[in-house]
Amino acid sequence: MAKRIMIVEDDPIVVKYLKALFDDNGYETVVAYDGTEAENAVKEAKPDLITLDLELPKEWGPRFYRKMRKDEKFKDIPVIVISGLSNPKHAITKAVAVLRKPFDEERLLGIVKSTVG
Amino acid sequence: MQLYFLMGIMMDDINAKSTILLVDDEEDIRDVLTLSLSDLGHKVYPAENGKEAIRIFKEINPPVVLTDIKMPGIDGIELLRSIKRENPDTEVIMITGHGDMDLAIKSLKYEASDFIAKPINIDALHIALKRVLDRILMRQKLWEYTENLERLVSEKMALQDRLSSLGLMIGSISHDVKGLLTGLDGGIYLLSSGFKKNDQNQMDEGFLVVKTISSRIRKMVFDILFYAKEREIRREPVDVLGFADGVADVIEAKIKDRRIEFNRDFDKAPEEFEVDADFLRSALINILDNAVDACLEDEQKKSHKITFCIREDNTYTIIDIHDNGIGMDSDTLEKIFDLFFSSKGGKGTGFGLFISDNIIKQHGGTIRVKSAMHKGTNFIIKLPKKRHKAE
Numbered sequence: 001m002a003k004r005i006m007i008v009e010d011d012p013i014v015v016k017y018l019k020a021l022f023d024d025n026g027y028e029t030v031v032a033y034d035g036t037e038a039e040n041a042v043k044e045a046k047p048d049l050i051t052l053d054l055e056l057p058k059e060w061g062p063r064f065y066r067k068m069r070k071d072e073k074f075k076d077i078p079v080i081v082i083s084g085l086s087n088p089k090h091a092i093t094k095a096v097a098v099l100r101k102p103f104d105e106e107r108l109l110g111i112v113k114s115t116v117g
Numbered sequence: 118m119q120l121y122f123l124m125g126i127m128m129d130d131i132n133a134k135s136t137i138l139l140v141d142d143e144e145d146i147r148d149v150l151t152l153s154l155s156d157l158g159h160k161v162y163p164a165e166n167g168k169e170a171i172r173i174f175k176e177i178n179p180p181v182v183l184t185d186i187k188m189p190g191i192d193g194i195e196l197l198r199s200i201k202r203e204n205p206d207t208e209v210i211m212i213t214g215h216g217d218m219d220l221a222i223k224s225l226k227y228e229a230s231d232f233i234a235k236p237i238n239i240d241a242l243h244i245a246l247k248r249v250l251d252r253i254l255m256r257q258k259l260w261e262y263t264e265n266l267e268r269l270v271s272e273k274m275a276l277q278d279r280l281s282s283l284g285l286m287i288g289s290i291s292h293d294v295k296g297l298l299t300g301l302d303g304g305i306y307l308l309s310s311g312f313k314k315n316d317q318n319q320m321d322e323g324f325l326v327v328k329t330i331s332s333r334i335r336k337m338v339f340d341i342l343f344y345a346k347e348r349e350i351r352r353e354p355v356d357v358l359g360f361a362d363g364v365a366d367v368i369e370a371k372i373k374d375r376r377i378e379f380n381r382d383f384d385k386a387p388e389e390f391e392v393d394a395d396f397l398r399s400a401l402i403n404i405l406d407n408a409v410d411a412c413l414e415d416e417q418k419k420s421h422k423i424t425f426c427i428r429e430d431n432t433y434t435i436i437d438i439h440d441n442g443i444g445m446d447s448d449t450l451e452k453i454f455d456l457f458f459s460s461k462g463g464k465g466t467g468f469g470l471f472i473s474d475n476i477i478k479q480h481g482g483t484i485r486v487k488s489a490m491h492k493g494t495n496f497i498i499k500l501p502k503k504r505h506k507a508e
Contacts, residue, residue: 011296013326017303020319024310084295102298105306 003116004028006047008038008064009082010056014101018051018082021105027112035059039067042074048116051108054083054091062091069094078115080108135250136160136177140170140184140196141212146237150183153239157246167191174200174207180253181246182209186220186232194220197227206256208249212237290337297337300330339399340468350393350479357386357434361427364398368405368423376419377412382426382437390434390500392480400476403469404438404496411442417491433482433499441493450488 005027007018015031022029030045032038034057042050054061061081069075081092084101092098097111137159141147147163154161162177164170167190174182182200186193197209211232213221221232230252231245307323310316365381372379405425412421418441426437445453452458454474477484481501488494 011300013300013303013330014296016322016326017299017306020303020307020310024314084292084299086291101295102302105302 002026002028003048004030004045005112005116006030006032006038006041006045006050008032008035008050008056008061009053010034011053014053021109022112025109025112033057035061035064038064042068042077046074047077049112050077050079051082052079052092052095054081054085054088065092080111080115082108134158134160135181135246135253136162136179137246138162138164138170138174138177138179138182138184140164140167140182140188140193142166142185142188146185146212146235150237150242153242154183154246157243159246167193167196170196171199174203178204178207180206180208181249182207183212183242184209185212186217186224187214194224194227197224197229201228206253208253210245210249290341293337297330297334300326301334304330340472350396350476352391352393352480354389355392355394357388357390357427358383360392360394360398361386361425364401364405365425367402368409368425371406372409372423375409375413376421377409378420378422380422380424380426382424382428385428387429387434387502390502392500393476396476397480400473400498401436401438403473404498407469408438408440408442408494408496411440411444411494413442415441415443415491429502432503433501436496436498436500438496438498439493440495444490444492444494445488446490450486453486454484 005022007015007022007029009015009018009031010033012033015033019029019031030041030047032041036058038050038052038056039059041047052061052065056064061083065079068077078096079092079094081088081095081098082101082103083091083098085091086100088100089098096115099108099111137154139147139150139154139161141150141163142165144165147165151161151163162173162179164173166188170182170184171191182196184193184196188196191199193211197211200207200209205228208230209224209228211221211224211229212235213232214235224232230249233241233245304323304326307319307326309323311319311321311323361381361383365379369379405423408423412423415421422441424437424439426439428435428437453470455471458471474484477498477500483499485497485499486494487497
């Protein structure tokens with residue numbers, strides 16, 4: 001069964017980009033445009049991996065992440081941070097990787113493959 | 118290079134012709150000295166006592182004064198002091214009689230430049246004069262250097278101001294740039310992946326993304342260029358209707374498919390105005406873009422309307438832009454023309470209205486803004502029809 005990736009990102013163009021990139025490489029995708037949507041989507045879709053932007057409308061990425069980690073069912077979902085902030089490393093310490101925009105797509109795919117296969 | 122060349126000429130000039138006030142109560146000495154100093158090329162003003170000397174000094178302000186110490190009435194020391202009070206830079210050479218050493222030393226205390234003893238040896242006088250003239254020249258050079266240095270410092274400060282605001286600007290846009298570059302990567306990926314799969318939809322989508330992003334990058338780069346290099350405006354007669362329709366077309370293309378009505382009201386516009394069309398166009402598009410955003414952001418009203426009106430009175434061409442969008446509170450209203458101020462979060466660079474305001478000012482015009490929260494905003498731009506004479 002195809003692994004499912006949840007894309008949490010507010011820029012529709014970047015969403016299209018990530019979605020096409022993951023679709024082309026055989027992953028299923030779910031999209032959430034802000035932190036609140038992400039909270040609901042994670043429960044419904046039970047993703048195998050999450051790519052997370054930090055600056056989001058309504059609720060920022062780090063807050064969504066902290067809430068998610070309090071829930072036993074979801075706390076081990078691996079998270080890849082993709083952010084335009086110049087120093088995003090410290091926001092989410094348990095992230096499997098932190099990529100800065102603009103990111104290298106091969107590197108992102110490599111990390112995804114080695115994390116969920 | 119040129120500066121030194123000029124100074125060379127001045128040096129010769131001073132050596133050849135200084136103006137000297139000569140004060141001595143003995144007519145013979147005055148005559149002899151006047152003759153020999155004139156022979157050396159100096160312009161000599163003789164005076165026979167202190168009172169006359171002060172009168173002449175005030176009139177011609179000579180750089181050099183040569184005065185006897187012992188004179189009836191105002192003596193040399195007193196004259197020296199009043200000249201130094203009048204102009205401290207004046208070089209005063211004292212002529213001392215035999216055994217006047219105490220007076221000579223006293224005169225040095227009062228800042229006399231030098232003294233020479235009677236009977237006067239013309240060579241010694243020449244040397245003394247050369248020394249004071251050199252000093253005058255040195256002072257002049259020093260003054261020029263100081264002046265240059267001050268200019269350099271103020272130029273450097275202006276440069277620093279510019280650099281630090283450029284730094285600020287780069288800081289504020291770098292985040293936007295990263296977003297745009299990521300988007301561009303995305304567009305390119307969609308395109309190339311569409312090609313591989315021969316998926317026309319994805320190719321179209323990719324192409325649209327590339328197009329959108331490159332126009333945003335283009336706008337940002339132009340904003341930066343405008344800010345980094347303020348070119349002079351070039352005003353020329355422009356057909357108002359053609360210009361206004363051009364601006365309106367750009368905005369209408371943007372609000373296509375949105376529920377915003379766009380009104381062109383150019384019936385009372387003048388036929389022609391003298392403006393820098395490129396500049397004014399970007400100023401107006403910035404303002405109209407904001408009007409569009411204000412309408413999109415307002416979720417309370419069902420329908421939105423932007424009016425773009427150009428009219429005239431006797432002295433001004435008036436451009437009136439009105440929207441019934443979200444409006445601004447007074448805090449926002451106060452800051453809208455500030456550089457880097459943006460109320461649009463990540464979407465704004467804080468350049469737009471700053472640039473618009475600058476452009477209107479460069480045209481000798483004014484912008485007035487009225488706005489009320491949830492009611493709308495009104496920009497009124499007045500451009501003088503006749504250029505100010507000072508321009």
